[in-house]
Amino acid sequence: MTDGHLYQAVLGVTACLLLASALMASVRIVRGPTAADRVVALDMLSILGTAAAGMAALISGAIAFVDVALVVALVGFLATVAFAGFIERASIQGDGE
């Protein structure tokens, strides 16, 4: 087996592992039980998205995908912070009733 074949195999295994991770995180999004659980899983998905964009750069050879990884990381962070603020505010307002 040449270096090239081995490399292709590693790429395949990595992609499969990432896919499995994404599936597990999705299960947590569906199951909950609290909103915070879902946001944690969503945060994990955005990190997986960053990793997947890196993989895409390797497989396709298009370096532009690294920029995509950067943007996904940025958006994921903002989304998590926004959701966290939303959860906190909602529970504080609910408390006052």
Add this chain to the structure above:
Amino acid sequence: MFLITGLCLLAGALLCCLAAVGILRLPDVFMRLHAATKAGVVGGGLILIGVAIHDGGALTTAKVGVAITFLLLTTPVAGHFLGRAAYVSGAPFWQGTTINQLESVITRRHFGAVRGQESSAVTSPDAEQIPAAAVSKVLIALAEGPHMDAAIDQAIVLAQQHDAELCGIAIIDIPGLSNVGPVPIGAGHHAAGLRKWRIAKARCTVADVIERLEWKAKDSGLRWSVRIEEGKPHAIVRGLQEPGCLMAVAPGGWFDQGVLESKVPVARRLVDSGISPIFILGTTPADEVRRIHFSHDGSQRSLKTWRRLMEANPWPQARFVIGVTPGCEHLSIDHLLRVARDQGHRADPGSAEADCEDYVVIGNAGSRGWWPEWLNRSMPANDEKILAIG
């Protein structure tokens, strides 16, 4: 080169997978958060490093460097924020969790009994029909203010009347004292100093108030105790409520212990967070109160306030007049009158609004848009006349 890239990719993917297994399998949200933030960042970072090594170009390496730095900077922030949100929203703990250092520091909402075993400081404030427990404990909030000494005296008399225990609860409002407003860049050091100074001063004041209570309590021969707590006043007070416990405050002093010189209507603010009823002591000598107007709106909460008032009655000389909140005139108050008769107090039906000479007890502060409208009209902001709030 292929070897290093391959190793980075595999290690990264395995760590990502581990993080995902953690998210799926760990028992509570805080542990899941821990798995996701740590393993996720390292996993994603390793895969990006693999990309940089494979490509080898300076531009790619720089981009990857920026992306990884960004991940390392943002994930802890997001993680802490999310953890706080989960805590505040009352996400249940794993049943093996024993230490909660945020208890009574951050208010935690009660999340529907998912596990059934979680401890929470929040008790149901509107528990219908509390059992008619006699007053067994007088809980007085110690906060430096103009009426504190009079309130302590009155609480002691009250405890003697009911042969109850006197319990002083001194609270230092750490969140309130720590709030120094927006801090300009570079002034963090001074802000920290100011917070420290304020808290130290509040502790000194509290020690003084406690000493005054001790002197008086010792003379009275009562069973008495004092507790000192630091944290969020609402949560602490709420955690101390129990049947037979009468909550009393002195007006005009908040739990910043006079350091911030804030004018806060203590009772109104505590009631706002679900503690009821609260008796306000210290404004008027007890035997000068001749007529008390009780504002009733027919709710369970108002009924509870009335019963508590009848059981405890710190104002033995007073006769009671029951006024029904405008809009609820059809309500029958026979029940209230019966409770009063059983306890041996004089009570009569009266008009909806109190006279200027009347002292006022509000049955349910939550009704009719928070505060009875007529009260704002007839005695604007005159909290001296309000004796209890439910």
